[in-house]
Amino acid sequence: MTRPTAKEIKAMADVAGVPVSTEVAERIANSIGPAFEGFAAVAGTLPFDLEPATFIVVQEAAKMTNKETTSKKAAQ
Amino acid sequence: MNTEPALMSLTSVAKAIAEKSVSSREATQSCLDRIAQWQPRLNAFMAIEAEAALAAADAADGALAKGNQRGVLHGVPLAHKDMYYEAGKVVTCGSKIRRDFVATTTSTALQRLKDAGTIRLGSLQMAEFAYGPTGHNSHYGPVHNPWAIDRITGGSSSGSGSAVAARLTFAALGSDTGGSIRMPAHFCGVTGLKTTYGRISRAGAMPLSQSLDTVGPLARSAEDCALLLGLMAGADPEDPTAVAGPVPDYMAATREPIRGLTVGVPSAFYVDDLDPEVARILDETVAVLKREGADIVQVELPDQRQLTAACQLVLAVEAAAFHKRWLIERPQDYGPQVLMRLQNGLAIPGVTYLETMRWRGPALSAHLAAVAGVDAVIAPVAPVAAPTIAESDVGNSPDAESVIQRLTRFTRPINYLGLPSLSIPAGFTRGGLPVGMQLIGRSFDEAMLLRIGAALQRATDFHERVPKFA
Numbered sequence: 001m002t003r004p005t006a007k008e009i010k011a012m013a014d015v016a017g018v019p020v021s022t023e024v025a026e027r028i029a030n031s032i033g034p035a036f037e038g039f040a041a042v043a044g045t046l047p048f049d050l051e052p053a054t055f056i057v058v059q060e061a062a063k064m065t066n067k068e069t070t071s072k073k074a075a076q
Numbered sequence: 077m078n079t080e081p082a083l084m085s086l087t088s089v090a091k092a093i094a095e096k097s098v099s100s101r102e103a104t105q106s107c108l109d110r111i112a113q114w115q116p117r118l119n120a121f122m123a124i125e126a127e128a129a130l131a132a133a134d135a136a137d138g139a140l141a142k143g144n145q146r147g148v149l150h151g152v153p154l155a156h157k158d159m160y161y162e163a164g165k166v167v168t169c170g171s172k173i174r175r176d177f178v179a180t181t182t183s184t185a186l187q188r189l190k191d192a193g194t195i196r197l198g199s200l201q202m203a204e205f206a207y208g209p210t211g212h213n214s215h216y217g218p219v220h221n222p223w224a225i226d227r228i229t230g231g232s233s234s235g236s237g238s239a240v241a242a243r244l245t246f247a248a249l250g251s252d253t254g255g256s257i258r259m260p261a262h263f264c265g266v267t268g269l270k271t272t273y274g275r276i277s278r279a280g281a282m283p284l285s286q287s288l289d290t291v292g293p294l295a296r297s298a299e300d301c302a303l304l305l306g307l308m309a310g311a312d313p314e315d316p317t318a319v320a321g322p323v324p325d326y327m328a329a330t331r332e333p334i335r336g337l338t339v340g341v342p343s344a345f346y347v348d349d350l351d352p353e354v355a356r357i358l359d360e361t362v363a364v365l366k367r368e369g370a371d372i373v374q375v376e377l378p379d380q381r382q383l384t385a386a387c388q389l390v391l392a393v394e395a396a397a398f399h400k401r402w403l404i405e406r407p408q409d410y411g412p413q414v415l416m417r418l419q420n421g422l423a424i425p426g427v428t429y430l431e432t433m434r435w436r437g438p439a440l441s442a443h444l445a446a447v448a449g450v451d452a453v454i455a456p457v458a459p460v461a462a463p464t465i466a467e468s469d470v471g472n473s474p475d476a477e478s479v480i481q482r483l484t485r486f487t488r489p490i491n492y493l494g495l496p497s498l499s500i501p502a503g504f505t506r507g508g509l510p511v512g513m514q515l516i517g518r519s520f521d522e523a524m525l526l527r528i529g530a531a532l533q534r535a536t537d538f539h540e541r542v543p544k545f546a
Contacts, residue, residue: 009423016422018396018403024419031477032392032420038385039432046434054437059274059494062444062519063321069451 002040003033082106083542086152086246086300093151096140100133100151100195103246107153107197111244113545118220120238122158122168124198129153132195148303150193156249157233158199159206159282160186169282170202170232172215172409173402183280184315185249185291185308192307197245200235204414206251206284207395208232209259209483210468214411218465221264222543223509227462230259230483236294237264241510243542247295247304251281253288254391255457255487258514261294261499262457265510267529267539268294269301270487272520273494274319276305277312285394286317287433288387288491297539298500298529302326305522319520329523330530335369337451337528339515345380346455346486354456357503357511361454364535370528375453378442383489384481386432386439390492393429396421412472420477440493444518451524453516457499458483461509490516498525501538510538 004012010025020028081089081103092098108126115121136151159169161179168174182190201219203211211219211234219234221227222242229238233250237260240248250257252270261268269292276291283289293304306327311320341347341362350358366372396403399418407415447453459482468483470476490497495516502513517525533539 004423004425012425013419013422016400018400018419018422020419020422027416027472027474028420028423030474031416032388032423034477034481035385035388035392036428038381039389039428041379042382042386042435043428043431046431046438050434050437052430052433052436054434055440055494056437058437058440058444059272059519062440062521063319065444066518066521066524 003029003036005029080106082110082243084246085296087303089246090149090152093140094145100136100153101130103151104129104133104153104195104197107244110242111197114222114242114244117225118222118238118242119217120201120219120235120242120244121155122170122199122201122216122235123166125196129195129197136193136195145193147192149189149307152194152246153197154189154194154247155197155200155239155245156186157202157236157251159202159251160249161280162186162196165199167199167282170204170206170213170216173406179280181280184277184312185281188308189304200239200248202235203232204411205399206232206253206256206282207414207417209255209480211260212413212465212469214413220465221462223265224462226464226466227509228263228465228468230263230462232256233260233294237261237266237268240264240266240294240296241543247293247300250292250294252290252292252491253284254387254491255484257292257294258457258487258497258499258512259483262512263462263510265501265512265538265541266294267297267301267501268292268499269305269522269525270490270497271305271309271522272496274317275496275520275522276308277315277318279312279314283398285391287390287394297533298498298526299327299330301498302330302526302530324523326523326526329527332527333369334365334528334531336371338371338373338449339365339528340373340375340447340450340453342453342455343374343376345377349459350456351460353461353505354459354511358454358456358513361502361513361532364532365454365528368531368535373450375447375450377446377453378439380489383439383492384485386435387488387492389424389428389432392417392421393424394421413470413476416472416476436492440519443493443495447518452528455514455516456486457512457514458486461505461511486514495519496522496525498522498529500529500532503538
């Protein structure tokens with residue numbers, strides 16, 4: 001994944017209905033670019049059968065683990 | 077008892093009012109006296125409602141005299157970040173756009189505190205639309221740190237951190253989307269609890285990022301945070317993301333010893349490039365935990381830079397979406413930095429946004445696996461103590477985002493993972509600035525963090541120190 005260029009950002013902002021100047025687009029590119037780079041290792045690698053709600057599933061599983069851990073520590 | 081009721085903790089003043097050793101009027105007047113003294117210096121309050129507060133205090137005292145105690149916080153005066161809707165009240169959200177916005181509903185968190193008997197002192201300053209980590213606000217001026225007036229408070233719950241530290245309110249609600257409770261807690265020397273995503277209803281709280289926003293308290297101790305969390309947590313039909321199920325007894329957790337618990341210290345990232353004084357205080361805090369009987373182990377966490385990046389992408393898109401109408405109709409009414417940051421969201425493709433959301437489950441799973449053997453992880457909240465207001469006033473300059481990233485790099489990964497984190501005062505720099513450490517827990521395990529935080533606070537007195545009005 002590559003960081004978007006100012007030219008691409010200007011086009012995207014136009015499509016979003018919030019047009020920005022070339023100067024602002026350049027500033028956005030510099031500002032958000034590092035986040036694209038930070039996420040680059042993950043982008044395009046996720047398995048097919050994965051949806052955002054998996055997060056809630058993992059959270060719920062953690063909650064159950066907490067209960068078990070608490071019970072064990074209390075019993076010690 | 078302290079001669080100034082305002083210097084008491086939340087739990088102490090609530091008990092004193094219930095036992096009638098302090099009246100609600102005395103507690104309220106004491107806070108108002110301190111507000112009158114400090115507000116010109118701190119700019120911590122957005123609105124001060126002295127007459128209404130005293131009238132409410134008198135009513136609370138009258139009810140108590142008749143044997144009618146509304147709840148465990150009967151007659152306790154509080155003020156909160158000005159983004160919690162209260163029907164009939166102006167809620168500015170720290171913005172020009174909502175300068176005259178009158179809420180028609182009351183937020184669930186606020187209502188639950190009101191149901192427990194609290195009364196309203198006014199509202200507290202904040203970063204514009206909660207989108208700023210320093211405490212600057214181009215519409216209402218910066219909030220000042222009571223430990224050093226030329227220093228930032230941190231944000232976005234800037235007024236909450238400043239007011240609790242100066243003992244102007246016994247506690248305050250904040251919100252944490254990228255560090256907005258923990259940063260002011262760290263910089264101002266108070267205790268702040270970022271709750272698990274879903275622990276407290278966000279209904280009636282101004283949104284910034286629906287996937288990251290959390291509600292939580294800033295207070296003087298872990299015990300005070302436990303009391304407030306217990307009152308606010310739980311399911312809410314107005315917010316389907318607020319989880320159902322019984323709410324743990326958080327106050328009981330604060331009385332538990334920590335002998336035999338295991339606390340992890342990250343081997344990297346959170347210990348890299350620290351200011352030497354922050355590094356010293358981390359070491360000292362770990363030493364206290366050891367003395368109290370905790371086992372200390374090193375933990376290797378997954379790459380936190382990826383989490384930080386993912387958090388930034390999610391936040392940018394969701395904030396831009398919430399603000400799109402005003403970005404079109406009223407861009408001139410935003411402060412320069414907030415406008416700049418909202419515009420960042422326009423640059424992120426939908427597919428990228430959804431990839432960050434899809435990765436959240438596996439990322440949380442990997443984190444939980446990495447901390448499987450520990451009860452909590454300890455880490456600094458920020459790599460430095462409070463910088464000056466002048467040096468952090470970067471507005472919308474080209475290096476603004478890098479300054480923001482530097483301050484928030486230890487807090488954002490936690491928001492992306494939706495984890496709870498308790499920031500506690502852990503020491504002071506040689507220059508007298510407070511430094512906080514965060515205890516990071518497993519999802520919905522706030523009780524463990526409060527247990528460890530309370531044990532640390534029994535062993536130290538950093539949370540009891542009060543800034544002097546020099």
